[in-house]
Amino acid sequence: MDKLVVRLYNVRFGDGVLISVPDRDEAGDPLTRHILIDVGNAASKEGGENEVFTPVFKDILKVLDGRPLDLYVATHEHMDHVQGLLWASKFADENLAAKLNIQHVWLPASAHPEYYDTHQEAKKKLALASEAYHLAGKALAASGEPVPEAVQILMRNNNRFLAASPDGLSHGRTADCIEFIRRLTDQDHTHYVHRSIGATSHGVEPFDLTGAHPFREAEIEIWAPEEDSSEYYGRFKPTALGAAPGASPLAVDGEVALPPAGVDAGAFYNLVTRRQGGFVDNLLAIDKAANNSSIVFCLEWRGWKLLFPGDAELRSWKEMNKEGVLSPIHFLKIGHHGSHNGTPDAELLAKILPVPAPDNRQRRAAVSTFPDTYSGIPHQETFDELRDVHGCILSTTMGLADGEAQILEFEG
């Protein structure tokens, strides 16, 4: 009996997933092919320990045992998903990329270097998001207050709006990490993917997977993202600054703004302060937009269906539902580190984990997470729902040693 094996590495607050799938070579002889998803963690004190990547890649190379890594999937442009490979290549093993011998790379369609030249609406939305991001940075600098660590993490995790560093090798910059991933294999084998099934949507043909992966037996469907990611940007509230970095938030050009005669000073400053605030809400909207551009793919092998949704949030799940791609699965890699908004609501969840289950295969769900990094993550009630309502056996990376893997096996 063969086994498909999913290894969920403890990378602290991030993702690193290796899937080993029994398959066949050109001659029909059996072999095992491997997919690596992400590898990264949030830039936080506890949850962002980079040293965890050393044992992770050591184990991955051991599992590969000289075979190439058939497919590397960077689900979306967040530091907690993309920075591990660059860091490990710089600090753990400078020959790592060569040793991994990556055959195909997938990035979301919006990560294509020329994407925003061809998608004007997305370009506009990106510009607004970038403006909101930089305004948030200015507001934090201008506040004069210590910046809470959670806000720093959010800023760093979404630093895709910062230009690449001069040498292009900063593992702390999304632009550098993405460029590094783009070059892991040759251009012809670097694929910028979008939904591969369903009807033609928004005038865009489904992504053609021919030549995008080497699997012969296992089947892959890409459920998300949309080809046009402008769908996913939310609304950014304009925040008014008017203050040079370092100045008092109530200052305009270095001078304190005075309330007009006849207006209560307290009410005026309350208004000014509220107009300057709201940047945290904007940062969360930016974070959400990137999450929703996640590659979501379903791997089907000998009757097992395994879903890897990146950090897709409700907007993306709704699009998947609208396009009619949601169908019953047996394994869910719980999205967004087990947050309350990474797993869809009851109505959509019932489409992928219907009750009662359509067959007798044991359902499983697994999460890669780390406590005390983001407020409310992991969300215990979401786990309870998956276990108690949908009958999933739950696995988590919490409690594992750094770099150790939670191993799930599917016999077939």
Place this chain on the structure above:
Amino acid sequence: MKIKAPVMIQDQMVARSKQMLKMTEAIWIEEAFFLDGPISERVAVIDFDDQGALRPGARFKPPTTSQEAGSYVGTEAPIDIESDAFIQVNAFATVHQTIAMFEEPDTLGRRLTWGFDAPQLLVVPRAGKWENAYYERESHSLQFFYFQSARYDDQVFTCLSHDIVAHETGHAIIDGIAPDLYDAISPQSLALHEAVADLTALLLAFRSRALTRSVLDQTGGSIEKSTAFSAIAEEFGAQRKASGQLRPLRSLLNQEHMPSSGGARTSPHELSEVLSGALYTVMVRMHEDRKKGNPDWSTGKALFVAAEQFKRMVLRALDYLPPGEISFADYGRAITCADKAFFPSLGKERRWIAEEFVRRGIVSKLEELDVRLEPEREQALNQVLSQLDPKTLTESDWAAYAFANENRELLDIPADRPLRVRPRLDVTKRFWLGAGRTQDVRECIFKVSWDTEEQNPAGRGLPNRRQITVGTTLAIDWNERKVRILLTSDSAAHTGSKDRDALLLRLLAEDRLRIGDNAVGPDGQPLRSVALGEVSGDLLRVRKSARMLHIGRSE
């Protein structure tokens, strides 16, 4: 002191497309004082530039004699609509015009108070670049944004839209009248906020002589055929799209129905169209009826009279709403009460409203809007009221509490619930008796509320139970010391729990309701763009749900 100030009467692009020659007209505002800004005792324009600095406010030009009106420099003819002075003065004057309409003796008959504890509503005419405008209680402000037109090489200033300014001012005024709606979780309660804000814009449009004349001339005397009144935020809706048909943000001329049984409609904006559409249909009918009944009236006069009567019914009813969660049926009963209190026997318009409510599925039968008090209860209440001094009841919280507590059964207050009495209102309303005759009636409006609990839907971290507020409104004839109106929250406050379930689940799924610690951002501060779920033990209380009511659809 009085001033004369120009206001926009129709959106620029819309006026051009309908060949309306006139886009502004002058109105008069009376307030205790006026300052540069413009600023008055109750409204202050705070005009920020792109850098967050204050633009100089329009300069006040006092009247030279006590008989004259003051004005603001830079608003004289010919008016430059995009000048700083006009942008500031138009917003200020439109806000005041809206306030004045609500305060008229034949509307609420009282001075408005705000939903926040401060005297001035701050009006920010150019709050930033965004397709939006909103009222925000926390900053005591109306914020109007601007955006690049998708059709033309122009900026679209939402503060220059008469509809939008009136609509947002409507939200601010309703928040002062019915503050509980800000925290409501019944979709109909939030939709009521939206619908009345739209009706406010409609009623203000009816007051423009130039606009009504132009529309009636073009349509042969009917308001049914023109979008000039029924289209809310027509330019806003049109300029957001590069091409295609001009579509307003919302249309009151609609045939929207409540969802059939079992279906939940949780979008306040969509749901509001059912209510505003029903009432607009009645308004059209009232106008046609006035024309028929008075063949010698010009259609302009018929429209004016019908609109004023319509205003008295739909706005006056707001003071009679019970506190807490409100259903459309509650509002329908408040309209019925408002009309019936003075015209007990007449009332074909009341019947039309009831019929329209039934037709659109808001209530299942006409009797649901019946507001007759049982004779025994009326008699018992009158007996109690005859012993009460309305002045003491109005001024003394202690007397008000004692009255409510001692008469729980008569006021529908459960025996086991702590109660809260609200500030009492001393209002004098004017009623038109026909042939120009009027009568003023003084009322004490007494409101009492209490909290009730209901089951939450399971899952997603929701506590098992949630708390909502309901209540009773009693209007007392000040001089006669008799009950005029008694309204208690619809028992639908209870039957509406399925709609509340659906709204909560939707807000949670869309990450627009955060519960407990999740309502705090990574900076440790409460998030500003979400409704907040406070949890105490196993009980949920939602706050600030009305944050979802922006002029632009957020859903």
